[in-house]
Amino acid sequence: MHARIAALMVTVAGITAATALPASAATVADTSDKVACVAAVNLPCAWQETTDGGFVGVAQVSAADPAQLTLVRVEVKTQRAWGSPWVTVASATTVTHxxxxxxxxxxVTGDLRMICATGGPALDAAQRVTTCTNPF
Structure with a gap:
């Protein structure tokens, strides 16, 4: 239940951040699930892409300073039954300028799932941001 409330709060925060950005902010959409991601400095975006017999979680930080060492981490979390804990079943991390x-x-799973992304400066954990998709 706490995970669902947290996911709702992250969604509300993402919508609030997206509406606060200037009208010139670009958006990125993936081709599989039509998730719109706002290209804001150090704001990670998460989505899934369908593959043969399963799916992958994808995370991206698309508006980072080229001189900054940037970290982006993506996690696929599943929940077996309503109210049970969310378990990370796959993850990947990239650190690059x-x-x-x-x-x-x-x-490959039939369980309820969500994709979470953490991104921002690799050398400053306090400035990293985590966002998650709604459970699906």
Whole structure:
């Protein structure tokens, strides 16, 4: 239950951040699930992409300073039954200068799932941001 409330709060925070950005902010959409991601400095975006027999979790920080060492981490979390804990079943991390993208290994499950992304400056954990998709 706490995970669902947290996911709702992250969604509300993401919507609030997106509406506060200037009208010139670019958006990125993935082709599989039509998730719109706002290209804001150090704001990670998470989505899933369908693959043969499963899916992968994808996270991207697309508006990072090219001189900044950027970390992006993506996690696929599943929940077996309503109210049970969310378990990370796949993850990937990328650290590089400028914008970064990470893709998990393929996951095959029928359980409820969500994709979480953490991104921002690799050398300053206090400035990293975590966002998650709604459970699906």
């Amino acid at each position: 400028g914008s970064a993208k990470a893709v998990t290994p393929r996951v």
